[in-house]
Amino acid sequence: MADLVLQEAAALLGRARRVVVFTGAGMSAESGVPTFRDALTGLWQQFDAQALATPEAFDADPALVWGWYEWRRDAVRRARPNAGHRAVAAIEARVADTVVVTQNVDDLHERAGSAAPVHLHGSLFAPRCSSCAQPAPVPVGAEREPVDGRRITPPGCARCAAPVRPGVVWFGEGLPETALAAAVEAASACDLLVTVGTSGLVYPAAEIPQVAARLGATVIQVNPERTPLDQVAEVNLRGPAARVLPALVEATWGATGPA
Ligand code: BV8
Ligand code: ZN
Numbered sequence: 001m002a003d004l005v006l007q008e009a010a011a012l013l014g015r016a017r018r019v020v021v022f023t024g025a026g027m028s029a030e031s032g033v034p035t036f037r038d039a040l041t042g043l044w045q046q047f048d049a050q051a052l053a054t055p056e057a058f059d060a061d062p063a064l065v066w067g068w069y070e071w072r073r074d075a076v077r078r079a080r081p082n083a084g085h086r087a088v089a090a091i092e093a094r095v096a097d098t099v100v101v102t103q104n105v106d107d108l109h110e111r112a113g114s115a116a117p118v119h120l121h122g123s124l125f126a127p128r129c130s131s132c133a134q135p136a137p138v139p140v141g142a143e144r145e146p147v148d149g150r151r152i153t154p155p156g157c158a159r160c161a162a163p164v165r166p167g168v169v170w171f172g173e174g175l176p177e178t179a180l181a182a183a184v185e186a187a188s189a190c191d192l193l194v195t196v197g198t199s200g201l202v203y204p205a206a207e208i209p210q211v212a213a214r215l216g217a218t219v220i221q222v223n224p225e226r227t228p229l230d231q232v233a234e235v236n237l238r239g240p241a242a243r244v245l246p247a248l249v250e251a252t253w254g255a256t257g258p259a
Contacts (some may be wrong), residue, residue, distance in 0.1 A: 009220050009235045010251035013091070016192035019098040020183075021088050022208050026197020026223060028108050030242035031079040037199065044068060044150070054170045058130070062163045066154035067146050069166040070139065073124040076106040084196070085112030087245035091194075094253055099186035103198060103205045105168045118182050120175050120205045126167030129157035136164040175204060187212040196222040196241050200229040209233075222248075 013019070025035035034040075040047050047068070051057060058065040089112045092098040100109055100117040105124045109117040127136045134157055146152050154163040169175055183205075187193060193212035200206045206228070213219050213232035221233035222244045230236060237244045 005235060005237060006247060006251050009237055009248055012192055012218055012220060012235065013095075013194075013248060013252045016095060016190075017097060018186075018190045018192070019091060019095045020186045020190040020193040020208075020212060020217075021091060021098065021100045022187075022193055022195045022198070023088070023100065023102045023104060023109070024196070024198025024200075025104060027084055027088075027102070027241050028079070028082075028104055028106050029197065030082040030084065030240055031106075031108055033076055033079050033106055033108070035197075044071070050171055053168070054172055056172075058165055058170070061151075062130075062165075063151035063153045066163075066166070067150045067152040069124060069168070070152050071146075071150075072105075073138075076108070076124055079106070079108065081108040081112035082242040084241035084243075084245040085109055085114070087249045088196075089113035090249045090253075094249075099182070099190070101183045101186060101208060103202070105166075118179050118186070120169070120179050120183055120208075122166075122168040122176065124166065124168065127164050128167050129160060129162050130154075130165040131162030132157060132160045134159045135167075180204065183208050184211055187217070188215050190217045192220065193217050194220045194222065195229055195233070196245065198223070198227070198229070200227045220248075 029035050036049055040049055052068055085108050088100060092114060100114045102109055102117045102119055103121050105121055107125055125138050157164055187208045188211060190212055193209055195209045209219055209229050209232055219233045220235045221229050222237045222241055224238060224240055
């Protein structure tokens with residue numbers, strides 16, 4: 001990533017008064033959490049994430065889907081926020097009006113110090129009843145061993161005994177209205193949106209950077225690869241988030257202590 005491009009991005013960030021940081025799975029890749037498109041490794045190889053992350057899959061085989069999310073939640077518990085997550089928290093500390101909007105369902109932004117990221121696609125740590133929507137306690141580790149290395153029968157709702165489901169947004173499901181409204185509001189009002197580690201393919205989340213650009217914000221993209229968001233990005237920082245974001249923060253405000 002050329003230094004000139006980094007300097008250009010740092011000048012934009014240094015001048016910004018209202019910032020949105022919009023993140024996808026690439027943000028957590030260097031924490032060892034597989035991105036959504038390569039989410040299925042090992043035992044889950046023969047499954048397609050997009051097919052498994054649906055209400056139909058859960059209705060057809062609740063234990064398989066619940067087992068997948070338990071496996072992912074345990075992987076996230078073992079993971080640690082990376083220097084990219086900490087750089088996002090450093091931006092929030094420097095620019096008072098910063099809103100973090102994430103498509104990720106992990107809690108790594110929170111664990112890196114981001115106060116209240118907007119979770120457009122829910123969270124692995126907010127299971128709820130599949131029928132009455134009553135919030136359910138987060139199982140502390142896989143209390144129940146997978147029967148075949150994968151399937152774990154989901155717990156029953158304390159109120160109505162229906163199966164508990166992951167607190168994420170599946171394909172074909174609407175996004176949480178308050179989260180989507182907060183994200184659109186922040187994108188509409190910001191003067192800079194930094195999009196990090198997202199393929200920009202999944203809607204309506206992928207609209208957020210487009211809304212910002214349409215309403216006059218400048219967009220900086222952090223991604224080792226090209227994505228459809230190259231169209232709206234004024235600056236493309238081609239590289240991994242855990243290296244690029246700390247470099248951007250340092251280029252903007254000087255060394256800010258341990259990365
Ligand atoms: C809805 C939670 C209607 C679950 C997720 C045809 C055309 C357009 C749209 C559609 C269509 N057919 C269907 C749709 C709608 C569909 C959609 O957009 N499909 C796409 C695939 C075409 N959308 C929906 O279904 C949404 N709902 O539309 O409902 C409706 C409306 C009202 C009322 C009722 C119904 C719901 C979508 C939400 C699905 N849930 N996650 C879970 O996690 O299990 S989506 C999931 O995939 C992620 O959350 C994320 O949003 C999305 C894509 O993942 P990314 O984060 O972008 O990650 P990805 O792996 O794709 O890319 C990683 C990127 O990181 C890459 O670019 C890579 O280069 C980069 N990278 C890698 N390493 C690094 C890095 N970057 C930086 N540093 C690194 N080290
Ligand atoms: Zn219930």
